[in-house]
Amino acid sequence: MLLGDGSPTRHLRLLTGHEVQVKLIAMEPDIFPNKEAPSEIKELNPPLLRRQVWLTCGTQTLAWAESWWNRNEAEHHLKNKHQPIWSSLTQGKSELFREVDGLALVDADWLAQEFGRTGPFWSRHYRFFRKEKELTVIREVFSPQLESWLGETPRKEKEIKQWNNF
Secondary structure, X not given: OOOOOOOHHHHHXXXXXXXXXXXXXXXXXXXXXXXXXXXXXXXXXOOEEEEEEEXXXXXXXEEEEEEEEEHHHHHHHOOXXXXXXXXXXXXXXXXXXXXXXXXXXXXXXXXXXXXXXXXXEEEEEEEEEEOOEEEEXXXXXXXXXXXXXXXXXXXXXXXXXXXXXX
């Protein structure tokens, strides 16, 4: 799930048997990304938009995700803001390349509240490329509820990053 280059929304659907619903939190300009943002967003051409969503299957919230986009690219590719990014980007059947750039264990009260579980939580961030150009940077945080399908994963206390806001 963390290292795969397939669609996490497709994986969530296959694991749970439920369609993934996207609950849009925000989609707004991000002029000064916070210090916790992946460094790879510097490769995107400004002006930037930041999109944040919860991913749910049935009654369970299984992931939180955020993505950064060049504003024009976002307007072109994200016509339906409540649709998973993978669905939006693959409608035209054009080729994409995904590169996982980092994994982390994170902890934040706001994540624990929505997931209904305590952290730490596994996170990853990656980029999509199209025609050798960075298209978007995406970060996802997964609920520990996924362990009921995938098995328990060990966590080392010293590797946990504390997140205070989103």
